[in-house]
Amino acid sequence: MKRPAILLLTLWAIAIPISAPAQTLSAPTNPAEVSPPSSLPGSRPDVRTQIRDEALIAADPDINEAGELSTLLSDEIIAVGATFAGAKIALFGALPDRKRGDVVIALKGPELPARILKRRRILGLWIAGEPRILLGAPAFYRVLTSKPLVETAPAGLLRRLEALPDSVAAGLGGPDVSEEARAFVRIKTAEKLYGVEESAIETRAGGLFKVDLRIPANAPVGLYEAKVHLFRDGRFISSTTTSFHVAKTGFEREIAQLAQNSSLLYGLLCVGLALSWGAAAAALLRRP
Amino acid sequence: MQVYLPIAEISLNAFALVAVGSMVGFLSGMFGVGGGFLLTPLLIFMGVPPSVAASTSASQVAASSVSGAITQARRRAVDFRMGLVLFGGGFAGTIFGVQIFALLKLSGQIDIFIPLIYVVLLSTIGGLMLAESVAAIHRRRRGREIPKSTAAAGTRWARLPWKMHFPRSKLTISVLPPLFLAFGVGSLSAVMGVGGGFIMVPAMIYLLRMPPNLVVGTSLFQVLIIASCVTLLQAFQNHTVDIVLAALLLLGGALGAPLGLRAAQRLKADELRALLALLVLGMGLKLFIDLLGEPRELFVLAPGAA
Numbered sequence: 001m002k003r004p005a006i007l008l009l010t011l012w013a014i015a016i017p018i019s020a021p022a023q024t025l026s027a028p029t030n031p032a033e034v035s036p037p038s039s040l041p042g043s044r045p046d047v048r049t050q051i052r053d054e055a056l057i058a059a060d061p062d063i064n065e066a067g068e069l070s071t072l073l074s075d076e077i078i079a080v081g082a083t084f085a086g087a088k089i090a091l092f093g094a095l096p097d098r099k100r101g102d103v104v105i106a107l108k109g110p111e112l113p114a115r116i117l118k119r120r121r122i123l124g125l126w127i128a129g130e131p132r133i134l135l136g137a138p139a140f141y142r143v144l145t146s147k148p149l150v151e152t153a154p155a156g157l158l159r160r161l162e163a164l165p166d167s168v169a170a171g172l173g174g175p176d177v178s179e180e181a182r183a184f185v186r187i188k189t190a191e192k193l194y195g196v197e198e199s200a201i202e203t204r205a206g207g208l209f210k211v212d213l214r215i216p217a218n219a220p221v222g223l224y225e226a227k228v229h230l231f232r233d234g235r236f237i238s239s240t241t242t243s244f245h246v247a248k249t250g251f252e253r254e255i256a257q258l259a260q261n262s263s264l265l266y267g268l269l270c271v272g273l274a275l276s277w278g279a280a281a282a283a284l285l286r287r288p
Numbered sequence: 289m290q291v292y293l294p295i296a297e298i299s300l301n302a303f304a305l306v307a308v309g310s311m312v313g314f315l316s317g318m319f320g321v322g323g324g325f326l327l328t329p330l331l332i333f334m335g336v337p338p339s340v341a342a343s344t345s346a347s348q349v350a351a352s353s354v355s356g357a358i359t360q361a362r363r364r365a366v367d368f369r370m371g372l373v374l375f376g377g378g379f380a381g382t383i384f385g386v387q388i389f390a391l392l393k394l395s396g397q398i399d400i401f402i403p404l405i406y407v408v409l410l411s412t413i414g415g416l417m418l419a420e421s422v423a424a425i426h427r428r429r430r431g432r433e434i435p436k437s438t439a440a441a442g443t444r445w446a447r448l449p450w451k452m453h454f455p456r457s458k459l460t461i462s463v464l465p466p467l468f469l470a471f472g473v474g475s476l477s478a479v480m481g482v483g484g485g486f487i488m489v490p491a492m493i494y495l496l497r498m499p500p501n502l503v504v505g506t507s508l509f510q511v512l513i514i515a516s517c518v519t520l521l522q523a524f525q526n527h528t529v530d531i532v533l534a535a536l537l538l539l540g541g542a543l544g545a546p547l548g549l550r551a552a553q554r555l556k557a558d559e560l561r562a563l564l565a566l567l568v569l570g571m572g573l574k575l576f577i578d579l580l581g582e583p584r585e586l587f588v589l590a591p592g593a594a
Contacts, residue, residue: 080292081292082291082292082532083289083290083291083292083299084290084292084299085290085292085299086299114589114590115589115590116587116588116589116590117587117588117589117590118586118587118588119583119586119587119588121582124580125404125576125579125580126579126580126581126582126583127403127404127579128588131590180587183585183586183587183589184587184589186585186587187585187587187589188589190585217290217292217298217299218297218298218299218335220297221297248294252292252294253294255294255295255531255532256294256295259294259295259523259527259529259531260527263523263524263525263527264523264524266523266527266529266531267519267520267521267522267523267524267529268520269531270347270519270520270523270529270531270534271347271350271516271519271520271523273347273351273531273534273535273538274347274348274350274351274354274516274519274534274538275350275351275354275516277351277535277538277539277541277542278350278351278352278353278354278355278358278538278541278542278545279354279355279358280542281351281355281541281542281543281545281546282354282355282356282358282359282545282546283358284542
């Protein structure tokens with residue numbers, strides 16, 4: 001009973017990256033350049049084999065016998081290179097018992113400290129006041145669903161599972177949601193770092209589903225966690241968590257590390273670059 | 289073409305950044321200012337975090353002033369002795385300004401202070417310059433004699449001690465006014481994240497009574513050194529200089545600065561001052577209007593816990 005579903009999932013997972021590699025991994029604007037050399041299936045043939053192996057392990061019949069929700073990511077790292085303009089990772093999954101269900105994914109980025117300031121009117125001018133520090137707020141938080149949220153599960157249940165963006169605000173403000181926490185979610189939503197994409201998950205017969213997890217260019221680097229929740233008839237069935245990294249690679253990584261670890265050298269480099277370019281330009285353009 | 293900036297941690301259009309750099313470079317070549325007062329707000333507007341914008345602007349200011357300073361030095365339009373005195377005061381001022389900045393940041397008042405000081409400073413200096421230069425243009429058009437600026441210098445600061453002779457400027461004045469001036473500008477530039485040329489140029493003309501033909505070159509020389517110091521300090525202490533962003537701005541700046549210099553030669557000195565005054569005033573006015581209108585979002589989000 002289980003085996004055909006597993007086979008199907010594995011085949012699908014393998015077939016999609018092969019037939020459309022740009023779709024699974026790369027930025028929408030410039031697929032070839034965004035692709036990180038170290039982690040793309042196309043550039044290192046053994047990676048795809050590895051993914052296939054993991055698919056088989058993840059979809060092990062012994063594990064899935066208990067009615068587990070199994071998922072698979074098309075990649076484990078998003079490389080942020082010089083031309084990074086956002087990227088996407090495909091998440092494949094199989095629901096237990098090969099039956100249909102409603103899936104909600106809460107994709108959460110790294111938790112970074114932030115300050116929020118409220119503008120006040122002082123002598124007719126709108127001036128930002130004292131900052132309030134927000135700790136434990138994810139810098140990225142998007143919810144993806146297979147059906148509109150209202151049809152999936154009661155709001156209270158979704159909030160408890162942290163599958164609603166305003167649950168972040170609730171978490172920040174303690175028992176009563178503060179004005180600042182709500183504003184935080186509002187600003188993040190305007191920056192497209194927070195939000196809900198309803199009906200973004202594609203479900204197929206046999207309890208299979210697929211979704212593209214989009215990481216915009218302004219998303220911070222760090223560990224991203226996708227919590228996958230399954231609902232049936234408004235009831236919570238099970239959930240599973242999978243994660244991937246968004247990391248600076250190559251040149252970008254070297255620079256960030258140099259700036260952090262050898263800051264004096266980096267500073268001298270910046271000044272040297274500025275002065276030499278300025279001097280070179282002056283010398284070059286002296287002759288009209 | 290989008291380029292990812294490793295320190296700012298965002299990706300921006302490379303051509304837009306080069307364009308911004310060349311525009312600021314043009315202005316710096318034309319007026320002898322670094323252009324930081326324009327570049328920092330522009331970068332923040334494009335989405336660069338304010339701390340990175342201010343620190344990276346300093347490197348662009350250094351670069352655009354080096355090409356200008358070399359051109360001016362070749363034209364013998366730099367008073368190096370005055371430049372060194374200004375550097376001494378300016379360097380002390382930069383260190384003082386960084387302390388003030390840290391203090392304001394600690395008390396949470398920095399975000400109130402910066403926009404206010406921008407508005408006050410830009411509108412005061414812009415207004416004064418505009419009034420003076422328009423009057424000068426009027427006088428010139430009517431054919432009246434332009435008052436000799438150097439003649440007044442000897443009497444104005446006559447009582448102050450530690451006189452020094454500046455042969456290039458044909459000035460013999462106490463080192464105290466230029467030292468204090470540079471100290472003030474240096475501390476302001478550290479707080480505001482600008483080179484300070486837009487204050488230096490009018491101050492050298494009106495307060496020190498330096499010959500106008502030496503003002504642009506000497507100011508560029510001083511801005512060059514101060515901006516280099518600020519870049520190094522910010523990279524070393526705060527890790528907020530983005531070298532990729534800097535490189536793109538530099539590319540534009542290197543293209544713009546010589547064009548600005550050429551444009552400046554076609555204009556009369558008072559007209560040049562009037563234009564700079566309008567620019568400074570416009571920027572101050574824009575910031576003032578921004579502070580006046582009720583914002584759509586009452587809250588401002590900033591990264592970091594400090």
